Amino acid sequence: MSSDVLQASRGLSPPKGEAIAIKGISKRFGSIVGVDNVDLHVEAGEFLSLLGPSGSGKTTLLMMLAGFETPSSGSITLGSRDLTHVPPNKRGIGMVFQRYALFPHMSVAQNVAFPLKMRGLAKAEIAPLVEQALARVRLQDYGGRAPAQLSGGQQQRVAVARALVFQPPVLLMDEPLGALDKKLREELQIEIKTLHASLGVTIIYVTHDQEEALTMSDRIAVMDKGRIQQLGSPVSLYHEPNSSFVADFIGKMNFLKGIVSGLDDRSIAITVSGQTISVARSQLGGRDDVAIGRPVQIAARPESLSPTQNGEGAIAGDIETTIFLGSHRTLIVRSDDGTQLQVQVPSSHRDSGVEQRGRAFVRLDPGAVRVFAGED
Amino acid sequence: MANATVAATDRATAGQLSRPASLTLALPLILLLGLAFLLPVAKLLWGSVFTPSPTAENYLRIVQEPIFLKILLRTVQTAAVVTCLAFVLGYPVALVMSKLGGRAAMLVAACVLIPLWTSVLVRSYAWIVLLQRTGVVNSTLMSWGVINEPLKLIYTEGAVIVAMTHVLMPYMILPIFSSLRSIPPELDRAARNLGAGPWTSFIAVTLPLSLPGIYAGSIMVFILALGFYVTPALVGGPQNLTIATLIGQQTTELLNWPFAGALAGVLLVVTLGLVGLFRRFLRFGKGA
Numbered sequence: 001m002s003s004d005v006l007q008a009s010r011g012l013s014p015p016k017g018e019a020i021a022i023k024g025i026s027k028r029f030g031s032i033v034g035v036d037n038v039d040l041h042v043e044a045g046e047f048l049s050l051l052g053p054s055g056s057g058k059t060t061l062l063m064m065l066a067g068f069e070t071p072s073s074g075s076i077t078l079g080s081r082d083l084t085h086v087p088p089n090k091r092g093i094g095m096v097f098q099r100y101a102l103f104p105h106m107s108v109a110q111n112v113a114f115p116l117k118m119r120g121l122a123k124a125e126i127a128p129l130v131e132q133a134l135a136r137v138r139l140q141d142y143g144g145r146a147p148a149q150l151s152g153g154q155q156q157r158v159a160v161a162r163a164l165v166f167q168p169p170v171l172l173m174d175e176p177l178g179a180l181d182k183k184l185r186e187e188l189q190i191e192i193k194t195l196h197a198s199l200g201v202t203i204i205y206v207t208h209d210q211e212e213a214l215t216m217s218d219r220i221a222v223m224d225k226g227r228i229q230q231l232g233s234p235v236s237l238y239h240e241p242n243s244s245f246v247a248d249f250i251g252k253m254n255f256l257k258g259i260v261s262g263l264d265d266r267s268i269a270i271t272v273s274g275q276t277i278s279v280a281r282s283q284l285g286g287r288d289d290v291a292i293g294r295p296v297q298i299a300a301r302p303e304s305l306s307p308t309q310n311g312e313g314a315i316a317g318d319i320e321t322t323i324f325l326g327s328h329r330t331l332i333v334r335s336d337d338g339t340q341l342q343v344q345v346p347s348s349h350r351d352s353g354v355e356q357r358g359r360a361f362v363r364l365d366p367g368a369v370r371v372f373a374g375e376d
Numbered sequence: 377m378a379n380a381t382v383a384a385t386d387r388a389t390a391g392q393l394s395r396p397a398s399l400t401l402a403l404p405l406i407l408l409l410g411l412a413f414l415l416p417v418a419k420l421l422w423g424s425v426f427t428p429s430p431t432a433e434n435y436l437r438i439v440q441e442p443i444f445l446k447i448l449l450r451t452v453q454t455a456a457v458v459t460c461l462a463f464v465l466g467y468p469v470a471l472v473m474s475k476l477g478g479r480a481a482m483l484v485a486a487c488v489l490i491p492l493w494t495s496v497l498v499r500s501y502a503w504i505v506l507l508q509r510t511g512v513v514n515s516t517l518m519s520w521g522v523i524n525e526p527l528k529l530i531y532t533e534g535a536v537i538v539a540m541t542h543v544l545m546p547y548m549i550l551p552i553f554s555s556l557r558s559i560p561p562e563l564d565r566a567a568r569n570l571g572a573g574p575w576t577s578f579i580a581v582t583l584p585l586s587l588p589g590i591y592a593g594s595i596m597v598f599i600l601a602l603g604f605y606v607t608p609a610l611v612g613g614p615q616n617l618t619i620a621t622l623i624g625q626q627t628t629e630l631l632n633w634p635f636a637g638a639l640a641g642v643l644l645v646v647t648l649g650l651v652g653l654f655r656r657f658l659r660f661g662k663g664a
Contacts, residue, residue, distance in 0.1 A: 068565055088568040089577075101566035105584045114580075118571030162570065 017045035017202035018079040018169035020065070025074030027060050027226075034060040036226035037074070042204060044169075047196050049205045049213040052223035053249070058206045061223070062172055065204065067091050078170065089118070094163035094171040094201075098178045100155040102147035108134070108158050109143030115166040133165040134158075136195065153184045160192070170202045177212065189215055210250045214238065222246050238301075242285045244372045247299040254305065254341050256298040256315075256364075260290050260373075268371065272298055273315040273337050277366040289374035297372040302330060302344035304368035307360055314361035317341065333360050417640070424637030434638035444622075448642065451619040452650070454537060454608075455601035459548075461541045462597045463590065466548035470589070471582075473549070474556035492546040500610040503539040504530060507611065531613030539611045544600055548593035555589025556582070595651060602647050619643050 022040040026033065035057040042048050050058035063069040065076060067088030076083045083091055102111050112133050116126045134140045137157035147155055156176055163171055176192075177185040193216055196203050207213050213220045214234040221231045222245075230237060230246045241247035244255065261276060262269030268290055269278050277298075281288075290296065308314050317335035324347075331343040343362055393401070424434045438444045473484045491499060506512045507529040514526040529535055559582060567577035605620040612621065619639060626636035 066565075066569055068568075087573075088565070089571050089573050091569075092571075093569070095566070095569040097562045097566060099560065099562060101560065101562040103563060103566070103581055114567070114572075115570035118576065166571070 016169065017200050019044040020170060020202065020204070021075075021077040022061075022065075023075045023077070025061070025064060025071045025076065027057075027064060027069060028072045033226050035064070035071075038226075038228055040221060040228060040231070042202060043218075045200045045202055047193075047203045047205065047216060047218045049207055049217040049220045050223055051207055051210060051213040051220050051249070052229075053208060056223040057226035058208075058223045059174060060226075062174055062204065062206050065170075066093060066095050066172055092166070092168055094166070094168035096156070096159050096163050096171065096173045096176045098175040100147070100152075100159045100179075102155055102158055102162070104147055106147075107143065108139065108145050108147060108150070111147065111158060112143075112162045112165050115162065119166060129165055133161040136164070137161045137191070152180050153188060156180065156188065157191070160195070164195070164199065164201065167199075168201065170204065173203060173205045175207055176205075178207075178209075185212070192216065214250070220250075222249060224249075239368075240285065241299070241370055244285075244297055244299065247285065247370055247372070252302050252342055254300045254302065254339075256300065256339055256341075257337075258296050258298050258371075260292050260294050260296055263290065263292055270296060270298065270371065272364070273335055273339070275313055275315065275364075277364060277369075279366050279369060279371055283367075283369060283371055285370045285372050287374050290371075294373065298364075299370040299372065300364055301368065302342040304365040305341060305343040305362050306365070307331065307343060307345060308363045309361070311361045314363045315341070316359065316361055319357055319360045331360065333362055335362070420633065420637040421641050421644075422637075424634050424641055427634045434635050435642070437635065438638060438642055444639070447617050447622055448619055448646065450616075451602060451643075452646065454533070454540070454618060455598050455604075457537055458540045458544060458601045459594050459598045461537065462545050462548040463594060465541065466545050466593070467552055467590070469545075470549045470552035470556055470586075473553050488546050488549050491542070496543055496606045497610075499543050500539060500607045503535065503542070503607075503611050507535050530611060531616070533612070533616050536608050536612040536616050536618075539607045540601055540604055543607055544597045544604075547596040547600060551592035551596065552586055552589040555586045555592075559585045591655075595654060598654070599647055599651065602650075603643060 020040075020042040022038060022042075025035060025038050027035040038057075038061060040048075050061060052058045060069060064071050065083075067083070067086060071084065074084075078091070078093070102108075103114065106114070109130050112130045113126045116129060121129075130143065131140060134143055137160055139154060139157055139161065142150065142154065142158070147158065150158065156179075159176070173192075177188055180188065189212060192203075195201075205213075205216065214237075217234055219231060219233055220237055221228045222237065223229065224245055230242050232240075237246060237250050241250065247253050248255070256272050258270040258272035258277075260268060261271045262278075265281070267278050267280055268284070269276055284290065285299075315335050317333040320332045320334050320340075323330040323332070326347070328347055329345045331345060333341045333343055335341055341362060343360075425431065427434075438448075469484070469488065473481060473488070476484060504511070508514075509526045509528075509530070511530070513529060514523075517523045518526065563581050563585070564577050567581045568574070572580060603620050604618070605624060608616060608618045609621045609624065612618070617625075620643075623636050623639045623643070626632045626639065
C-alpha cells in the first residue's frame, strides 16, 4: 500500500480519492458507549462532514479512522483494503488537527517534508514536492520560517499542505478551523473547498459548527449519542430533518406545539395557537405516529414565518425585540400562548407595517414546516 | 512624582510590589547567603592566594603533584558517568510518568519524590547496608550459591557511581518530566499519521522537544555530582577520593585551609568551564 502512495506522490498517477466503508463500528470506554454501531459509506472524492455536539462520538469515529483508537467492534475499509487493525502510520491517510500540530522544532518546509521523508523519498525528490505543496496553500515563500512565526491561519494552511503532500486518498479534518476567528474561518473554508475540488481527495470533516458543515459538505452525518441521527445533503437536512434534534441542530428553528385534529391518507390537520393548518403526510419527520388528539411538534424555519397585517389565520403575539442582521432582520415574537418565535424579515421590509414593538401577527407557511410526532 | 505614584498603584493592583519593598523582603535571604555562604567562600579563596603574602604555591602544588590532577580528572569522570546513567535510567521513568494519568501517575511521582525528601545521609547508609561484606546483596548471592566468597562491593568506584546515580536521579527525572508534559500529545499523533512508527516518532519529535529538560537535568546532576561529598565519603574507599572528599580531608584532618581553598577554587573554575562548554554544545546540537 505504501508503495501506492509513493507512486502517487512521485506523480506517476494522478491523485484520486478513495471510498471508505464503515461497518457496524462501536467504541466503548468501560461502560460508556462513545460510538454505537455506526454504518457509513463515504464515496470516493466526497466531502462528508461529521456534525454533532461535543460528546456525540464524531471525534471518536474520526480517531478510529485515523487509527488512534481501536474499535470495540466493526470494521473500516479503505477502497478494498481492511484498515481496522492497521497502525496509524501504515494507513496513508492525511489528517489535519484542530491545533495545527506542526512540529515546533522544524521549519515549515521540514514539516511538509516529514511525511515524504518517512516514505523514504530522496532529498532531490522531496524539495520540488514540498515547494509545490506550499504553493498550493499560497505559502511558497515561508518554507524557511519556524511555525511559531506564522499566524494561526497560516499554520493551519501549512498543516493542510503537510497532510496533502503525500497525496493521500483520504483527508481527515478534526475541527480544523475551530481555533480561528470568523473571518479567517470563512476564507479557509473556501480555500479547503477549492483544494477539495481540484485534488479529488475524499474529505471527512469533523465540526460542531452547523453553518460550516452546510457551507462545505456534499453530505452531512449528524451525530448524537454515538449514533448517526441523519445522513444527507445539506439541503435535505435543512428542509427535511427526520427528528427534532436534527431540526434544532441545523439552522435556526421554531418549535410550536400542536394537536392533531384531522387525518386522511394524504394530509394531517393540526391545530396550533388557535389556527388550523393542513400539512402533507410527507412533511412528517421520523416516526409516523399520529392520531387525532395526539400532540405533535411543528418545526418552522424563521424564513417560513412571515409577519402579516391582519390577524386572520395568523398567530398573534408581541414583538419582544428586533435583531438586524444585514441582509435581513429577525423579529423575536412571543405568541399569546407563550411560545417564542423567530421571524425572518428581509431588510428592505422596513416599512411593512410591522412595528419594532407592539402587536404582531405571524403567518405560518404550512408547506414549509416539518411535523414530529411521538418524540417526547 | 505623581507618575511614580500611579506606577506604584498599578503594580500594587497587579499584585506586584515596588522595587524597594521586594528588596526588603529578599534582604534576610541576601544577608544569610552573603554572610553564611559567600563570605566564607570568598575568605577561603582569598586565603589560598594570600597566606598572608601573595603566593601561587597552593595552585602550583595542584599542578605539580600528579595525584591531585588525577583526582580532579576522576571526579569529572565519575560525574559524567553518573550523569549519563541518570539520563539513561531516568528518561524512561520520566516518559512513563508523562504518559500516565491519575492514580498511577501519582504513584510513580511518589516513588521519584520520596527519595528526594529523604536525607542523603540516610540513602547513603542504605547503600552501605546493601553493599557491605555481610550486606544484603552479598548474603543473598551466597545463599543462592551464586558466589562462595563475599564480593568486594562497598568502598569501590562502582559503589560510588551506583549510589550517586540513585541519589541524584530525581534531579534528572523531574526536569525531563516537566518538558515531556509540555509537549502537546497531538504532535506524536501527527507524526504517526504522517507515516512515522512509534520509535521514529519518538526520535524525530518527542526526544528533540524534550531537550530543554534533558539539558536542565543533566547540568543539575553533573554540577551536584562534581561537588558531591556525603555519598563518596561514605561508600567510596581511600582509592576513590573525589575532589570534594579531598577538600574535606584537607580542612578537617590536615587543617590545610589555604590548600583546600586552592582545590575549591579549581573545582569552581572547572565546574563553570564545563557548564559553559556543555551549554554551547547543546545549543549547537539544537541547531538554533
